Amino acid sequence: MAVRTFDSIVIGTGPAGEGTAMxxxxxxxxxxxxxxxxxxxGGCTHWGTIPSKALRHSIQMLADYRRNPLFQHTRDQVEVEFPDxxxxxxxxxxHQVRTRYRYYQRNRVELLFGHARFVDPHRVQVQRPDGVAELIEAEHLVIATGSRPYHPPDVDFSHPRIHDSDSxxxxxxxxxxxxxxxAGVIGCEYASIMACLDVKVNLVDTRDRLLSFLDNEITDALSYHLREQGVVIRHNESYExxxxxxxxxVLHCNSGKKLKTDALLWANGRSGNTEDLGLEAIGLEPNKRGQIEVDKSYRTELEHIFAVGDVAGPPALASASYDQGRFVGAVIADGNCxxxxxxxxxxxxxxxxxxSSIGRTEHELTAEKIPYEVAQAHFKSIARAQITGHTVGMLKLLFHSETKAILGIHCFGEQASEIVHIGQAIMSQPGSANSIEYFAETTFNYPTMAEAYRVAALNGLNRLF
Incomplete structure (x- = not known):
């Protein structure tokens, strides 16, 4: 079999693989x-981030329509099903697929569709859908195969009433x-989405609170609003x-509870896509969740082979995966980054x-004995939120009591994932440029949601003595 030679081979076209290749x-x-x-x-485009967030956007538009008094006479006549x-x-x-395909064409990256399997540390066999196999080799190889929902062996996912976040x-x-x-990120997102469709939802949490990595006040607000939507949250439960x-x-819990519903969504963990990659041929062994161990430069135990994105473990975010890919691309091309x-x-x-949040939580700052103060702005007092009708939520800034440096940004409410980036830009500034006083002294467009930063900053500074 003839072998084609490349400088580098990337396995996977999700955010991590795309970032590396570009x-x-x-x-x-x-x-x-x-x-x-x-x-x-990759999974981000076809089964994960893009479809679920587009679904969430449609749900939000439906909720806005039903709430808007302009459509009060017709809102009860609109019936929307999940497939719609x-x-x-x-x-x-x-559109995402076409755009990304153009990236590869424009940059003269060769796309090979098929199943990749390592033959030795520098060669990969590609089994194409038509049955033809091709052998390629390169000096450097990057594994960016992503992840899939974890399937415990005792749960029958072939049954039409049992689903994961893909199916x-x-x-x-x-x-x-x-x-x-x-009740991790995926579980909470789908609980919220389904509740907006008037589905009766049981959210089974294996821990004692939702999303414990977030600030407690934010998770308390999430729990409250999920319950307001009719979601029944069951903490500290595990399945039998x-x-x-x-x-x-019927979900049989170890506590003795039995929960019967029309369908079950299993949203407990993910596994790296490393099966049948031929890793045994090159001496790499993934962990029990299918993830490949890497160092701080995303090198595996073989110095010329890297792993990036979900297959390398946390944080398993599309945004972080793309940056990991770019980082590894620079290391390979330049020898360092x-x-x-x-x-x-x-x-x-x-x-x-x-x-949306970035930085430390109140719990973390208290444990580290860092003196801090809280700055808050409730959306119900923000003019733009009143105009749009999205008055539920708040912006919460944590800042150092003495230096006034911003230590954490936590936002709950519509457009939170956009709003957080304003604070992120200031929090990342060096020295005195990172100060909550920036927001108190800056003029914001009015009315905007960005104005919440000024309101919060003044609120926080007024707490100091």
């Missing part, structure tokens, strides 16, 4: 990218009731077994309302 292409490397699916974009909302995401996905996007009807096992039948699914990945990056959670 960086290497800009460095004039000859790059081959292998994609197992028949379209570029999913179809709204199709055009976004198609739920193929749901052909709106269930009357749904149990979601796992899942019992599907023709008329529903003159910039480093940021330690603190924003978290965006697309519940209804949204959540």
């Amino acid at each position: 960086k290497l292409a800009k460095a004039n490397q000859r790059v081959a990218v292998i994609e197992a699916y028949d379209k570029v974009g 909302l999913l179809r709204a995401a199709d055009s976004v996905i198609d 739920i996007l193929k749901l052909a009807h709106t269930p009357r009731s749904l149990t979601i096992y796992g 077994r899942v019992e599907p039948s023709d008329d529903g699914v 003159d910039w480093s990945l940021i330690d603190e990056f924003p978290t965006g959670i697309y519940t209804v309302p949204e959540i």
Whole structure:
């Protein structure tokens, strides 16, 4: 079998693989990218971030319509099913695929569609859909194969009433009731989405509070609003077994509870896509969740092979994965990278309302004995929020009591994932440039949601003595 040679090979076209390939292409490397699916974009584009966030946007528009007094005479006549909302995401996905395909063409990156498998540390066999196999080799290789929902072996995911976060996007009807096992980011997002469709939702949390990595005040607000939407939250529960039948699914909990609903969404963990990659042929062994161990430069135990994105473990965010890919591309092309990945990056959670945060929480600052003060702005007092009708939520800034440096930004409400970036830009400034006084002394457009920073800053500074 003839072997084609490249400078670098990237396996996967999700954010991490794309970031790597584009960086290497800009460095004039000859790059081959292998994609197992028949379209570029990875799980982020086809089963994860893009479709679920497009779905959430459609849900928000429906909620806004029902709440708007202009449509009071017709709002009860509109019936929308889950598949109708999913179809709204199709055009976004198609556009994303076309855009990303053009990136590869414009940068002369060779795309190979098929299953990749290592033959030895420098060669990969690509099994194409038509059955033809091709062998390629390169000096450097990057594994960016992403992740998939974790499937415990005792749960029958082939049953039509049992879903994961991928298969739920193929749901052909709106269930009357749904149990979601796992109250992480994905579980909370889908609980919020389904509740807006008047689905009766049980959200089963294996811990004692939702999203414990967030600020307590934010998670308390999320819990309150989920319950307001009709979601029943069950903390400190774990499953004993899942019992599907023709008329529903029963989740048997170790506490003795039995939860029967039309369908079950399993949203408890993800696994790296490392099966059948031939890693045993090159001496790499993934951990029990299918993730590959890497160092701070994303090198594996083999110095010329890197792993980036979800397959390398946390944080498993599309934004961070793309940056990891660019970082590795620079390391490969230049031998080193003159910039480093940021330690603190924003978290965006697309519940209804949204959540976004960056930096430390009150709990963390208290544990570290750092003197801090709280600055708050409630959206109900912001003119732009009153105009749009999105008055639920708040902006919360944590800042050092003495230096006034911003230590944490926590936002709950519509457009939270956009609002947080304003504070992020100031928080990342060196020295005295990172100060809450910036927001008190800056003129914002009026009316805007950005004005919440000025309101919060004045609120916080007034607390100092």
